[in-house]
Amino acid sequence: MSRSETAVSKFKEGYNCAQSVLFCYAEDLNISKDHALRIANGFGAGMGRKQEVCGAISSGILVLNHIYGRGENEEKDKQDLLYSKVRDLIDGFEKKYGTINCKKFLDDCELRTPEGKEQFSSNNLVENCYEYVEYMVTLLDELTASASHTMIAD
Numbered sequence: 001m002s003r004s005e006t007a008v009s010k011f012k013e014g015y016n017c018a019q020s021v022l023f024c025y026a027e028d029l030n031i032s033k034d035h036a037l038r039i040a041n042g043f044g045a046g047m048g049r050k051q052e053v054c055g056a057i058s059s060g061i062l063v064l065n066h067i068y069g070r071g072e073n074e075e076k077d078k079q080d081l082l083y084s085k086v087r088d089l090i091d092g093f094e095k096k097y098g099t100i101n102c103k104k105f106l107d108d109c110e111l112r113t114p115e116g117k118e119q120f121s122s123n124n125l126v127e128n129c130y131e132y133v134e135y136m137v138t139l140l141d142e143l144t145a146s147a148s149h150t151m152i153a154d
Helices: 003-012 019-022 033-047 055-068 078-097 112-120 126-144
Strands: none
Touching: 003 019, 003 078, 003 126, 019 033, 019 055, 019 126, 033 055, 055 078, 078 126
């Protein structure tokens, strides 16, 4: 199963978009799958169902942070590379979908109301989310292809 298929499968198991993306990178990032699920949990549905930045994007940034992020006593140019990768990630998503906003992805469906939950369900909007999760992993794989395993944090 490909990494993007794993992420979509995890989402279908009931984990949120953010959890599903980070989960499929856990081994490569040298973190447990359980820890990945916990770290990403609050980013789902646009950060705690606030429907702001899509949770898949938030976890994409977490993956980039772990690979390219600047740690203690490291040069500032490492941070500059990370910022560039984050911009590329966001730009790639915006280019394909026109936004990074969860609520806009879901046709302004309000996930915190009974009506919104019904709209989400009856219009099968979760299918949109599967696509966003899958694309995020594809985009991350492209952006991290040049990262050697030695760049991934211990």
